[in-house]
Amino acid sequence: MPFCSFLFLLCFPLFSFALNQEGHILQAFKRSIEDRNHVFTSWNATDPDPCSWNGVTCDDRRQVISLELISSAISSTFPLQLCKLPHLLYLSLYNNTFHSILPPAISNCSTLEFLDLGQNLLTGPIPPSIADLRNLRYLDLSGNNFSGRIPATFGRFQQLEAFSLISNLVGGTIPPFLGNITSLRMMNLSYNSFDPGRIPPELGNLVNLEVLWLTGCKLRGEIPDTFSGLKNLVLLDLSSNNLTGAFPIALTELTHVTQIELFGNSLSGALPDTFSKLQALRMFDVSMNNFSGPIPSSLFELPLESLNVFKNNFEGSLPESMAKSRSLIEMKLFANKFTGSLPADLGKYSALESLDISDNFFSGSIPEGLCQKGALTEIMVINNRFSGELPSSLGNCHSLTRIRLGNNNFTGPVPENIWGLPDVSLLELANNTFSGTISKKIGNSKMLSMILISNNNFSGTIPKEIGSLKNLVEFSADHNKFIGNIPNSIMKLDRLAKLDLQNNKLSGLLDHRLDAWRRLSELNLANNNFSGKIPPEIAFLPVLNYLDLSGNQFSGEIPHGLQNLNLNVLNLSYNHLTGILPSYFERTMYKNSFLGNPGLCKGENDACDQIHSSRSGGRGRGKEECDEEGGCVWLQRSIFVFVGVTLFVGAILFHVKYKTRSLDIKSKWTMTSFQKLSFDYDDFVGSLDEDNVIGSGGSGLVYKIVLSNGETIAVKKLWSELPDDRNSTDLENNWSEVNVFDAEIMTLGEIRHKNIVKLLCCCTNGECKLLVYEYMPNGSLGDMLHGSKRELLDWQTRYKIALDAAEGLSYLHHDCVPPIVHRDVKSNNILLDAEFGAKIADFGIAVTVDISKDKSTSVIVGSCGYIAPEYAYTLNVNEKSDIFSYGMVILELITGRRPTDLECEENNLVKWVSTNLEGEGLNHILDPKLDSSHREEMLKVLKIGLLCTDPLPINRPPMRRVVTMLLEVRMDCNSIIARRKGRMTPYDFEDSENVV
Template sequence: MILLLLFLICPHLVLSLNQEGLYLQHVKLGLDDPDGFLSNWNDRDDSPCNWTGISCDSLTHSVNSVDLSNANLAGPFPIYVCYLHNLSYLSFNNNSINGTLPLEISKCGNLETLILAQNFIVGSLPGSLPEIPSLRFVDLLGNNFSGDIPVSFGGFRQLEVLSIVGNLLSGNIPSFLGNISSLKQLNLSYNPFLPSPVPPELGNLTNLEIMWLTGCNLVGKIPDSLSKLKNLVDFDLALNSLEGPIPEWITGFSSIVQIELYNNSLTGGIPVGMSKLTRLRNFDVSMNQLEGPIPEELCSLPLGSLNLYENQFQGALPASIALSPNLFELRLFNNRLNGTLPSELGKNSPLVWFDVSDNQFSGDIPEGLCENAVLEVVLLLNNMLKGAIPEGLGNCESLTRIRMRDNRLSGPVPEGLWSLPYLSLLDLMGNNLTGGIAKNVSSASELSGLLISRNRFTGSIPEELGQLDSLVEFSGSDNLLTGSLPGTLVNLAQLGRLDLHNNKLSGELPQGIQSWKKLNELNLASNELSGEIPAELGSLPVLNYLDLSGNYFSGKVPLELQNLKLNKFNLSNNHLSGDLPPLYAKENYKDSFLGNPRLCGDIIGLCPSREKAKSKGSMWLFRSIFILAGLVFFLGVVWFYWKYRSYKKVKKGSEKSKWILTSFYKLGFSEYEILDCLDEDNVIGSGASGKVYKAVLSNGEAVAVKKLWGVSKKVDLNGGDAPDDGFDAEVETLGKIRHKNIVRLWCSCATRDCKLLVYEYMPNGSLGDLLHSTKGGLLDWPMRYKIAIDAGEGLSYLHHDCVPSIVHRDVKSNNILLDEEYGARVADFGVAKVIEGFGKGQKSMSVIAGSCGYIAPEYAYTLRVNEKSDIYSFGVVLLELVTGRLPIDPEFGEKDLVKWVCTTIDQKGLDQVIDSNLDSCFKEEISRVLNIGLLCTSDLPINRPSMRRVVQMLQEFSVEHKAKTVKKEGKLSPYYYDDSTDQVSTV
């Protein structure tokens, strides 16, 4: 019937093309092919054997292979491909095949290899797959298959490889998989299975070479039955909740190349007998509770990668580790190791990453760490290392990151170390280093952090430092630096923190400091600086920490400083004079100005001479009391009016006498002034948590006041109710963090029945309002790009700079607020959570938080919270900025914005997703931000970069987000360097 229909529609097809070609033409008709990958599938050919992606048997000329990988094809799975009766190889790898995988797949009766990885297939796994008797290789990685693994999967007859990595499978890992005796590779990683033990039946898979069960929610002990897997090459049970010891029988895996058991709860020591594992190259048991010494026999193996960090290992590091000719990665940080580091480290090995931070190592730093000139990262923080920094590191041009903070190092820094061309961070804080900052520091063009505080550095700060365009932080406090601040420092446009307190600096502040638009902290306390305080300081838009105390500054306090919103403000112990600016002439600023005898303001104890004059005037006031008697009647009227207002407040549940004010900044207003502004005419917004008012205070300043609706309940997934602690979370979070891109919480006010949060007022509202309202055209691309960086920096601060780290859990465009210059601030921390020790695992929540369209797939299914959830949500915001679209839109059908973008680009091209309001001249930049957004919204959390890396990519527009790939025997394991942990993370 089908052939008859094809004949009637296109009679020339039947006349020229054989039957297999007709089937393939039907496949072509059912797929979208925007790139023309199938354009040479010519219906006038005799057979399809010369078509792109098609291979035929050399004798029978029958189609035996269809390989349409990376073809940008979209549409449902083309079942007509199974009409090719001799088809043995089928691949649609990395396309946009969608819909479900039909049960009719079993019609591919001679299929041996099926590859459908990296598509958008949904629904259940087809239970008919095992009906294909010759099937040996099945790869379904990176789709959206859900539900249980079908029972029929225990009936595969010849299957050797089963990969269902990174889907949405639930239930338990089934025991019947142990029946597939032919299996050589079992890859089920990154699926939200229910908490369950490793099925003992998997020990029956005696032909198994690769077992990859990473991130499968496994619990309990590693079963002894797995000891029968004598052919294992790669054994990976990482990122689970396994407990108990590492089994001793693991030393019987004579073929093993890679063992990865990191991020579990394993206890005990490394088993005896590791020397038997002569083929072992990569061993990772980090982030467990292991203890005891590091075995000599383990370090005597020719390892390439050894990761033992975040355990409780004790004793010395065996010197034999330095003899490995393969060692490129050695990470032992956060243990209890001591003794000296092996002197030969790096001399015999292509060492790239070296991290022994947070131990008790002593002695010298090995001289030959960079002997092979590939060393990139050296992390030695918080040990007891002494002596000089090796000269060899000063010649190591491959270095990108050096951290030697809090040791006992002494002597001068090798001159070459100051000028390494790719170095982004040099952290030498907390040592006894001497000498000065070398002038060749200007050659360190990538340097973003120069941290040399708490040493004995001398001399002046070189003018050449002002040539470091990427410098974000310069901390040189508690040294012996002299001379004046170089005028070139004002050229550091990216500078966010300048801390040089407790030195011997002199002279005046340089002219032009208004160029420090990103400066958040300026601390020059306890020096010998002089001259007047520049009025330009008041123009720095994000400055919230200013300490100039303990110097010789003179003249008046500039009136312009009133423009700043300061968390730390200290001008004490200088030679300032004159009247204080009105905003600061208040008692709560008294400590900021002590020790300036000629400085006066209406603050008790600040200006004794003025207080004496006031006491003389008090006699005149006494004589004037009689005159005031005539005002008694008027005061009575005022009293009555006040009582009436108080009655109204009580009626509203807002009696002022019961309000408790908790402030987080030095305030120029009281809670009573805030309460007077809570009028319906001042409402500027209303949401799920409450109303927001704009309150204009008597000093002309505006603040935003959120009045919470009251205690509400959220659904607890365990069946009960969970109190909504939004107020407590907001106060706990915002009350202790300070960053230019986090909205400031001035104070909170609370009674038993009502809670208020008082924020800085953001005149341009939320990003969501501007993007998705009639005002959307106001945001051109430069504005959107700036907003992306600002918001990213705010989230990066939460993830990487707060201790402990904070997950926002509700990142969305409506929670990104914009100031008068469209600078962005992250807001609304009502569901934020503090996560102790990122990297140690995920914290499970009993209550769903977040907003539809922004919730990461794994969070929605597992409720496990970590920073990757925020990164996914931020990726959605980036896609909003590029497309101008809502995260959920009826036009998308069942898709969300992420899936719509992917599908539309595949089918129609990039131009169809870019907001038409944006100028096409920015297309290249827009497309790069789009790519970053897609990277952030990867289905697999481990593929998402850290927030710090996201910000770097946005700032640099580089292609460095592509993973560095390290060849591991047994499989390719992509790696990328994660600045958030100073570690290399697996993609």
């Protein structure tokens, strides 16, 4: 035994030294981090060959030359020990949580040719010593929190080919010395905090540059003529800046360019007629500028000239693949001032895939050959002056997925085949003068999710074939001439969220079988000829918040269950309704909801007494007659005494029974706490009565309870009466008591943040579920902003609320693992404490998602006016939908208007703000309750709100960036004020630590 032990000790050092030097360096790195995703399981210290380890690559001599640890959930400071690897060429730590500063000693990684640190949490200035990496060819620092300026040493790079700095906090202006890095082939500086400045003309020296991306860099002035020197440029993106001047002729000299994106600037004038050299151009986007005049023929004829050149050099016809490779396939010219008509040959010689020329002044007709190559997927020409009938050839364009022709002067019937295109998801024909009927072929458009045909002259009956469109989310056919009944098949559309058929000539009874409409949020049948009773089943539509049945022939009583709906709009005016108005609707917000129904009365008003009296037909006797006949007064008194005694005895019995039942229920409660509590369930369950109700929502009643120790809490009692499918396991049913309860616990029970409302505990007894929160004395932002206490919300308070809410959402999106998407961000779900600090509440429909992937849901949830446009028809869940909703809250804060304010054009607050943003219209935007001395700051925050509500989700800034922009607004304005006073003072930021 001693001899064996001696052999073991003798052999042990051999095993330990079997690992080479590079293996020891990698093991030291492994020990310095926490391996949460088990990425380093294969990094076995007993394995003498690190070349077989995960993420490690070696050369032919077994030397480590590459380390790739992408998306490995690594949290650490930058691992300088990796610089000791003597042959390391490639290092990618992309999408982890490396934090702190990037140390100057990064220059010790002297052998590196490729360095990717994108999507981490690195802070501080960019170390100038990076430029000492003489062999570096690729540098990606995107998606961090780097600040300061781009180091001047970067002008010394000799071999750098790719430089990406997207989405950081880098300031200053874009430096001219970047033009010295002539080896650059790709440079992306988008979405930083640069100061406003011009594009350095020196960038025109980058003769090898293929990709230049400067989106959102606060650029102003003109595009320099020196760009004509970028002969190898393939992609140019200068979008979302404030560039001015005309379209530079220099750009038409870039013969290799395939993509030009200049959208979201202030460029003006006519486009030059010099595009003939851009034979490779495939995408051209100059939308959202101030261009005017007609479209130059050279732009439309690019593919045609290309065809002529090739036909001069080849016999026979041109191969289709070659023709497509040199075709302009995507053209976006929307939101300008272009005029004229489209060329008659547009689409004949190019495999055009996308045409978006909306919001201009184009006229004429749609070219017959627009889809001749069969590649067109999108045609968007809304808000122009097009006229005439649609070409029948569009009905053969089976590649189409989106058709948007609204707000023009189109006439005549829609070609029958267009109704039946198989892949179209959006069909928008609203606000034209189309006539004819909806073809029965519409049943073939199985992908349709939105049919928008309002304000036309369509007639006939609504075909039953619409009921086969299982993906239909919205059917808006109001202000037409439809007749007949609503087809019963529509009642089976289980994804339908909006049905608007107002102002037609429809008639008949409403079907009572509404079980499938679980996702319907808006129902508008106003100004038709519907009759009969209002189906009581409407009250069981869980997310309905807009109901307008006015101007019909409905009769009978108002369904009592309507009181349980969280209706933002209710209009039952001008029908033939009778009976007593439910007491819940005797509120100011419903004062105009029941006009023109003479048979309706309130329970305790004189009108009601008169109605009941008139129904007796005058057969009753007056008081004098009773007195003359004798005994009548005695009889009346006897009746009153009997009724009084009966009520008294009944009340005693009810009290005894209720007290016994309460004691029985009380003994069965189970409570789960999520915070340190000074109370138990028996301190508040007995106080859940009507006197303590302070609110009612889609998921239950909210009570304010003052405990015996003086502490105040808020208790949400979830609705216990569910629809008929209460046993459904549909996890997307946001009205379900079980799902709301579980969702709140899974989110609020595990997260801690100063801007997220605290869930103190939850209680259940098998029949009832309670959620107990910290009490917020100032209620919701929505109630405060649109109620009698609006004056309390000055600009400083509103700014703080916007910042608090942004920090709360940023925590949910960026700091929670997995990220949390709220899905119902709105002013009513932002609660205010005693100091007007804002906290996000109501997580009943929140979900956890992988932000790198969209999660498809099977139901539309959220609140009218706050739902992102793409969510309404894609049903994809990601953080971008929350960002849109947050942007609506910002607009609401600054304008004082609700997102569904009827005074706003087309009920679209975003559009209303955008169209009034300049000149005198600006005074109309800002809430008159706000002090105009803060105008500059309010405008900056308003523009952040518009960024968040961008119709393209990819353009909406992440919430972490929104927080930064809001802080910059205050910092910038504070500096301006200080300069005006002749002195500079540091801005006193609040403590940046958010986690409680």
